[in-house]
Amino acid sequence: MKIFSAHQIYEADKFTIEKQQISSDELMERAATKLFEWIHSRLRGTSVNIQLFCGIGNNGGDGMALARILKENEYAIQVHVVNYSEKRSKDFLLNLERLKDRKVWPDFINSDSTFPEIAPNDIVVDALFGIGLNRSPDTWVGNLMKYINASKAFVLSVDIPSGLPMHRGPWDPSFVIRANYVLSFQVPKLVFFLPQTGIYVDQWEILDIGLDKEFLNKADTDFELIDREQMLSVYKPRPKFSHKGTYGHAVIVGGSYGKIGAVHLASRACLQSGAGLVTALVPQCGYLPLQTAVPEVMVLAKDREKELSNMEIPFKPTVVGVGMGLGVHEETVSAMGSLLKEVKSPMVIDADGLNIMPKHPEMLQEVPELSILTPHPKELERLVGPWKDDFEKLDKVKAFSQKHHVIIVIKGAHTITVFEEKGYVNTTGNPGMATAGSGDVLTGMITALIAQGYEPLHAATFGVYLHGLAGDMGASQKGYEALTASGILENIGNAYLNFLRPQEVEVKE
Numbered sequence: 001m002k003i004f005s006a007h008q009i010y011e012a013d014k015f016t017i018e019k020q021q022i023s024s025d026e027l028m029e030r031a032a033t034k035l036f037e038w039i040h041s042r043l044r045g046t047s048v049n050i051q052l053f054c055g056i057g058n059n060g061g062d063g064m065a066l067a068r069i070l071k072e073n074e075y076a077i078q079v080h081v082v083n084y085s086e087k088r089s090k091d092f093l094l095n096l097e098r099l100k101d102r103k104v105w106p107d108f109i110n111s112d113s114t115f116p117e118i119a120p121n122d123i124v125v126d127a128l129f130g131i132g133l134n135r136s137p138d139t140w141v142g143n144l145m146k147y148i149n150a151s152k153a154f155v156l157s158v159d160i161p162s163g164l165p166m167h168r169g170p171w172d173p174s175f176v177i178r179a180n181y182v183l184s185f186q187v188p189k190l191v192f193f194l195p196q197t198g199i200y201v202d203q204w205e206i207l208d209i210g211l212d213k214e215f216l217n218k219a220d221t222d223f224e225l226i227d228r229e230q231m232l233s234v235y236k237p238r239p240k241f242s243h244k245g246t247y248g249h250a251v252i253v254g255g256s257y258g259k260i261g262a263v264h265l266a267s268r269a270c271l272q273s274g275a276g277l278v279t280a281l282v283p284q285c286g287y288l289p290l291q292t293a294v295p296e297v298m299v300l301a302k303d304r305e306k307e308l309s310n311m312e313i314p315f316k317p318t319v320v321g322v323g324m325g326l327g328v329h330e331e332t333v334s335a336m337g338s339l340l341k342e343v344k345s346p347m348v349i350d351a352d353g354l355n356i357m358p359k360h361p362e363m364l365q366e367v368p369e370l371s372i373l374t375p376h377p378k379e380l381e382r383l384v385g386p387w388k389d390d391f392e393k394l395d396k397v398k399a400f401s402q403k404h405h406v407i408i409v410i411k412g413a414h415t416i417t418v419f420e421e422k423g424y425v426n427t428t429g430n431p432g433m434a435t436a437g438s439g440d441v442l443t444g445m446i447t448a449l450i451a452q453g454y455e456p457l458h459a460a461t462f463g464v465y466l467h468g469l470a471g472d473m474g475a476s477q478k479g480y481e482a483l484t485a486s487g488i489l490e491n492i493g494n495a496y497l498n499f500l501r502p503q504e505v506e507v508k509e
């Protein structure tokens with residue numbers, strides 16, 4: 001599913017209005033009707049007090065139109081116009097008049113007004129600002145937002161939590177509505193998925209307001225949501241007459257004294273994600289534990305006892321995954337330099353494999369094109385430098401990806417895979433996966449997909465998707481706290497099964 005910028009959404013609105021020969025207020029009416037249907041299907045006429053806080057632009061217009069439809073259906077409503085500007089939109093004014101025609105008189109909140117009381121059982125509809133926010137809300141409007149946030153009421157935001165700009169972090173983090181639920185028109189918004197702004201959104205859902213499908217399909221967007229449907233188009237079924245050679249020989253390079261477990265996790269994850277053969281390249285201390293714990297994995301134990309000083313691979317592997325538990329011993333660093341010179345095909349680089357790079361920038365030049373780097377936030381900062389907000393971070397990562405022609409997997413609640421100009425936002429996973437070794441499992445999985453012939457970008461997005469799904473399945477058995485990297489690993493098979501199972505189609509009444 002594509003993620004559109006504000007500019008693209010306005011374009012889609014305009015295009016739809018022209019093509020379908022409707023007026024802008026008809027589109028607003030559609031939006032408001034969808035909002036009403038969502039609310040009505042849940043409340044079914046329950047007597048609850050609904051307080052609508054409406055701005056003076058089109059987001060406020062949506063709120064006003066919704067208020068009218070709620071009133072027509074005998075809901076108890078109170079409408080507040082938050083009068084933050086004289087520049088009222090045409091469709092807002094039209095819907096204000098329509099509301100007055102129904103004998104509903106909104107109260108107008110200005111900078112010196114006392115805010116209305118909000119009871120814990122009320123429902124607040126937040127229609128202050130939509131995607132048109134382009135500067136910080138005035139202090140009194142911000143204070144109203146804080147007041148709404150401090151209430152115990154359920155807050156339903158129209159399109160986007162008010163106060164969140166579409167293109168940058170908020171000017172003041174306390175001047176943003178914290179939404180229990182966001183009903184967003186037609187397309188998801190990037191801010192729902194970024195760590196600094198996703199915190200304002202508990203749950204979100206898309207309402208289809210009938211924007212032109214052809215326009216939406218054709219548009220080129222900077223970001224995309226990775227979902228099951230898309231991954232199914234990437235998935236490579238295993239042919240009957242295949243053999244283990246068909247699925248490649250992956251080499252996992254890593255480990256040092258006390259950190260052999262990282263290689264254990266990555267190698268097992270690599271096998272369980274479908275690689276034909278897996279060899280672990282480790283220092284001597286890794287030989288016995290790996291041979292004992294994972295009989296399916298071949299082990300190449302190099303000369304030193306406690307760390308790798310030689311990463312020579314005596315055959316041509318399909319793919320190399322490197323870095324987990326490696327340490328940063330001087331000789332390990334130099335061995336890594338040689339490995340990078342040796343390998344010409346895309347690699348997967350994680351953990352210490354990444355930590356080595358910023359101190360040895362010359363190594364970055366040796367990273368094969370289309371390699372996949374999987375940094376967590378600290379590792380990422382070392383690679384691209386600090387950022388002031390998530391948007392700057394994404395810009396920096398895109399620039400880095402373009403410069404070095406590599407794929408970067410920004411790990412987080414919604415992992416974003418970046419390749420050149422574009423970001424792919426993952427939708428699986430849960431907070432239970434923030435646990436030791438989770439990243440080693442991911443590296444093993446992505447390495448396995450490359451071994452099986454997936455092109456690197458697909459290996460990264462599909463690997464991230466499956467890893468999250470395996471984590472979700474693990475968490476459903478054990479809960480977040482008890483989920484471990486082994487728990488994720490054990491569910492890779494279940495994740496594949498779940499992913500490939502035909503989904504039940506929801507039958508509408």
Ligand SMILES: NC(=O)C1=CN([C@@H]2O[C@H](COP(=O)(O)OP(=O)(O)OC[C@H]3O[C@@H](n4cnc5c(N)ncnc54)[C@H](O)[C@@H]3O)[C@@H](O)[C@H]2O)[C@@H](O)CC1
Nearest residue numbers: 013028031057058059129130131132133134135136137159
């Ligand atoms: N035809 C359409 O374009 C549709 C628009 N829709 C709604 O329209 C919204 C966008 O509406 P608008 O573009 O009118 O913008 P908003 O309603 O988001 O914002 C209101 C206006 O206030 C001004 N403004 C921005 N920041 C401000 C600030 N900090 N203080 C004071 N004034 C500020 C801007 O001029 C902006 O246009 C969407 O989020 C959606 O809810 C929906 O009705 C669907 C159809």
Ligand SMILES: [K+]
Nearest residue numbers: 129158160162
């Ligand atoms: K809003």
